[in-house]
Amino acid sequence: MAEAESWNVERWFHRFLPRWRLVRTNAANPAALQARRRQLAKALEPLAPTPEQQDSVEQRIAHFALTDDLLQLSNRATILAQLERSITRAQQTASGLAVLFLDLDRFNRVNGSRSHAIDDLLLVEVAARMQASMREGDTVGRMGGNEFAVVFPGVSSVEQAGRSAQRLATLIRAPYVLSGESSGIDVSIGIALFPEDGSTAEELLRRADSALHRAKSTGCGLVARAEPRTALDDAWQLLDDLDMALERDQFEMTYQPIFDMKTSIPLAFEAIVQWRHPSRGMLPSSVFIPLCERSDLIHKLGRWVMHTACTEAATWAMPVRLAINLSPAQFCRDDLEHQVIETLHRSGLSPDRLDLEVATGALLENSQQVLSTMLSLRTLGVRLVLDDFGQANASLNSLRDFAFQQIKISPSFIAAMLTDPATMTSVRAVLTMALEAQLDVVAAGIESQAQLDILTHLECGQVQGALLGAPLSPERTRRYLWQVTRRTDGEPLLLVAD
Numbered sequence: 001m002a003e004a005e006s007w008n009v010e011r012w013f014h015r016f017l018p019r020w021r022l023v024r025t026n027a028a029n030p031a032a033l034q035a036r037r038r039q040l041a042k043a044l045e046p047l048a049p050t051p052e053q054q055d056s057v058e059q060r061i062a063h064f065a066l067t068d069d070l071l072q073l074s075n076r077a078t079i080l081a082q083l084e085r086s087i088t089r090a091q092q093t094a095s096g097l098a099v100l101f102l103d104l105d106r107f108n109r110v111n112g113s114r115s116h117a118i119d120d121l122l123l124v125e126v127a128a129r130m131q132a133s134m135r136e137g138d139t140v141g142r143m144g145g146n147e148f149a150v151v152f153p154g155v156s157s158v159e160q161a162g163r164s165a166q167r168l169a170t171l172i173r174a175p176y177v178l179s180g181e182s183s184g185i186d187v188s189i190g191i192a193l194f195p196e197d198g199s200t201a202e203e204l205l206r207r208a209d210s211a212l213h214r215a216k217s218t219g220c221g222l223v224a225r226a227e228p229r230t231a232l233d234d235a236w237q238l239l240d241d242l243d244m245a246l247e248r249d250q251f252e253m254t255y256q257p258i259f260d261m262k263t264s265i266p267l268a269f270e271a272i273v274q275w276r277h278p279s280r281g282m283l284p285s286s287v288f289i290p291l292c293e294r295s296d297l298i299h300k301l302g303r304w305v306m307h308t309a310c311t312e313a314a315t316w317a318m319p320v321r322l323a324i325n326l327s328p329a330q331f332c333r334d335d336l337e338h339q340v341i342e343t344l345h346r347s348g349l350s351p352d353r354l355d356l357e358v359a360t361g362a363l364l365e366n367s368q369q370v371l372s373t374m375l376s377l378r379t380l381g382v383r384l385v386l387d388d389f390g391q392a393n394a395s396l397n398s399l400r401d402f403a404f405q406q407i408k409i410s411p412s413f414i415a416a417m418l419t420d421p422a423t424m425t426s427v428r429a430v431l432t433m434a435l436e437a438q439l440d441v442v443a444a445g446i447e448s449q450a451q452l453d454i455l456t457h458l459e460c461g462q463v464q465g466a467l468l469g470a471p472l473s474p475e476r477t478r479r480y481l482w483q484v485t486r487r488t489d490g491e492p493l494l495l496v497a498d
Contacts, residue, residue, distance in 0.1 A: 070120060070123065070124065071124055072127070073131065074140070076141065078141060082151065083139070084200075096155060096156030097193070098192070099191070099192045099193075099207075100149065100161070100168070100190070101190040101212040102149070102168065103187065103212055105185065105188055105216070118178050122178060122185070126185075127148075129172065129174075130148065130171065130172070150168065166223065169189060173185070188212055188222055188224075189222075190211030190214070191211055191223065191224070192204045192208035193226070212224070213293065217298070239297075242275075242297055246300060250275055250276050251273055251275055251276075252275075253272070253305070254272045254471035254472060254473060258270060258442055258464045260461070261456060266484065268355060269320060270324075270464065271322060271324050273289075273305050275287075275288050298329050303339060306340070307347065309322055310344065310347035310349045315478065317481045317482045319350075319353060322353060325357045326358055326359070331358070331373055337377060340377060354382045355384075356383070358384060383406060385442075386406070387408045389409050389410055404439065409443050410444070410445070413427055414465075417451070418454070427443075442463070444464045444465060446466070446468060447465055452468075
């Protein structure tokens, strides 16, 4: 047996390491073993590094451990260490400091159209611009991918930090000439201040990262300050729970009807996602969607909502429309059109039955990108709805500049029109303008008969709200639509809130 094993070992060495020679030694002869070791040590002496070479190798290893090799900037570990030292100095001198977290917007669009070598050159140029703008004592580093962090010691006010952020944004947004072609990118920035927003390096970076995602959730190319610490205590715990909620199948879809004012027949259903939290019960989307928008969770959840809702709507007994809300962050992605096409194909839902509700506010500031995306979606046959009209930066100009086909009046406007004459005038003006522009109008958030009576008098075309119909489970939605299709008495079948 021993001879067979020895033969197998020799054959293995001969096959896989032909330049090596297997030398048998007598394990029972210690003197022979010692002589063989001395022989091997002498043979390997020329391969041993000199002390100078050893120092050079150790220096290179230390450099790689602390520096991003491509951009020659500090890496995450170095940024953390330098930030801790800056915090210590700030405590000793009773001064402040600012941490900026930056993410390159629309880099994927440039990235997708060029080679990796050009992409690397673009990142190198961005890093060089930032590095050249640093003062003595400032630190800039790469956190990974297209994300960077900057530490500004001595910055103690929001105004100072904001000016520094805008200065960096201006540098980064300037055109780049790569291989003879001009390219442009944008940047979103989150700001956290010491000591107001955190007392450790990890906390400050986390707060700045949170502010960055808040900036991106309202539109590309914006700057946001970290929220007050007291508002984040519960939010961070929920955000941790959200990470696993999709995998654990804790999200549920409901569908709220939108009725024709004259016939009371449902024309559409708005998809509304809820979260069945294991310890807090059923949470409305208003609680967790803003948290999702601070991270990539909004894109994962958005894809799930679109796929689930379209698949469900394709089974309904009536070909009513399906309305889905889109986060501003989703409009900043280049793959939205592809996502819609793929979802419609897989679900079998006709494009003319899909309404995409676009939030107002900062999203409208990114006019060129948003307009391009919206025109592409309209080409597919999808309807576009201006959601929450009357809130934030929404105005009549929005309707002229963008390709909307429907307006959804904000529930806050509907609630205020009974007591505020100016709001009533605005609602009347919106309805008149929409009629002239041949746009459909939905009045959302109707909770009282008085509100419904006024909208009936103003001849609003479509209505939605708790007074008319609460969000329904998928099963109840299917059953209700089946009942509508089987009406025989000619009377409208209005869904009454539970």
